[in-house]
Amino acid sequence: MAAPGTVRLVLPDGSLREVPSGTPAGEVLRAWNPGAAGKFLAASLDGRPIDLAAPVRTAGRLAGLAFSDPKGREVLQHSAAHLVAKSLLEVVPDALPTVGPPTEEGFYYDFEVRPLTPEDLTKLAERAAAIIAARERFERVEVPRDEALRLVAGNPHKQGYIEEVPAGEAVSFYRTGAFVDLCRGPHVPDTGWLAGLHVLGFSAITAGGTPGGAPRQRVRGIAFPSRAELEAYLKQREEAEARDHRALGPRLGLFMFVDEAPGFPFWLPKGMIVVRELERFVIEHFRDDGYHEVRTPLMFAQSVFETSGHWTHYRENIFQTEADGRIYGVKPMNCPGSMLIFRSTSRSYRELPLRLAEFAPLHRLERSGTLHGLTRVREMVQDDAHLFVTEEQIEGELRKLLAWIQRAFTVFRLEWSYELSTRPESYLGEVAQWDRAEATLEKVLRESGVAYRVSPGEGAFYGPKIDIHIRDSLGRPWQTGTIQLDYQIPARFGLEYQGADGALHPPIVIHRTILGTWERFLGVLLEHCAGRLPPWLSPVQLRIVPVTERHEPAARARLERFAAAGIRADLSTSTDTLSKRIREAELDKVPYIGVLGDREMTDGTVALRVHGQKGSRTLATEELVRELGEKIRTRSFEP
């Protein structure tokens, strides 16, 4: 038992400390570990973050929170959000602060305010710098509810948040100089901790999730405990921006866009090679796993989409045209076509699972402001398939799909994550069936041992799904693959098969795409490898560089040899210096460069330089044919 008026605290190293009740957490930590205490920007008591200045009145496990700790990082981001709010109010006094939470990367603060301008932001940054230099303290104040409501008079947003605080619980505010903000805390001790603050930008946000609300602006930022850490972050960000597929793609001759076709990619000759290689990769798997490729119309009369439910749930995204007095929709997905094929004849359970794959161009009228290079387009091709299965076959098919995902993404050395999306507000069918479908998906995920997140309400209107996400160079997540379990659309199309029992049953359909669309997948892949595609995907796998013009005929002969071996090789024929042509090959991200001069001509060899590596090694032409052939055949990621 602790002595009266004292509390007993367990420190992270297991040591025990008994201090007078009300001792500030920071003081206890400083006494415990003076060396580390300078890094602590907050503390935690039994895992609950508290201010360093918070008086400790209950026993428990006390620890310091540093920036390296995710919770510590959040404290810093959230404190930075307060600083931004305080600064903005000094620039635009009638702005109404709403919320300012930390995010995965940094933080944001939303305001009800007139549209901001870059000048506002400049002034904001100046004010913030001054406040940081002033090292203003973050002071916690706890007040009764009625006083709290008085404090935020004039700000309906904050009043609303106070209403949400459970009755009986004190309402806390944090004071920074003259600025007071409703806040649960905790915060860093003072604004001097925010020296590594960086305002990333601002934008309008759609208030309350629906267009047409009060004008709101979001200021986004990120904070580090020091300038140096901020500088490192900015440098890394700059490098990531240099990998942007929207710049890399056209420069490498892969794809392009024109103003007259926003969101509709042009695949250039080199890009088409990459797409075909990707297709080949997927088609090999289709063959192995019993898929049949089909091709169905790009357009259907409106009634087909009414049957599928898309006319009700997706119409604003469907391109429409009109012929013979009927409205046609350009298909945004392949499922209706596959449904019609299934329905075209009577089906037996012996045919199931029936796996129909289709790589048709899909068109989706995405809103103009959402387009983004290849990762968000209006015309796309998916590695799409629809599996018509019996109830008993679902799990087996799902397991096979998870295995294929594992294999496919590993080939590209991409990191991916799973998300289970459940019944949305607007849905077809019965709740019980949805619950069963969701349970099945979750069971297979759990049994496969992979980590996954659950996104409630994010499912498709016809069924729950497992989505796969990968991230671009700036860390923005993009959904690629998706596995959707659908009891609805087959029934709406009146699909049935005759079971072993002689009765007719509706099949269940698994909609699945793994790489997603060639467009998005390649966009992210290009950023992932900074344009340096693995050899099997490279449009030019080997560039032969003759040392002088004299060596060109010999180089051409070698070229033919490589071409005959199925290696995509080209020739560097310009009269530029050797160094310059090597440089060009490197900039073109050609994985292998073969130099050919007098020495190589005499002994039938090639001097091989691998992209990104200095120096070369000489090997016999046939040896090179074998070596490159092997790298390509095995789809090695590294050259």
Next chain:
RNA sequence: GCCACUGUAGCUCAGUCUGGCAGAGCGGCUGAUUCGUAAUCAGCAGGUCGGGGGUUCAAGUCCCUCCAGUGGCUCCA
């Protein structure tokens, strides 16, 4: 679709604030150089300054509008 910003040669960008002859580097073409692993030298060509409208003696520059792009929001593969 919403808010802000951006749009000048194939690319990257000066010039726009303060209206007065459209510029550079890279790339391209031509010629010289024939070279051993990331930029040889010289010359030349290339632009209705995103489109349209307006103000003005005069517009790349100021105003309006449309289009496209960028960063977010919303939505989604």
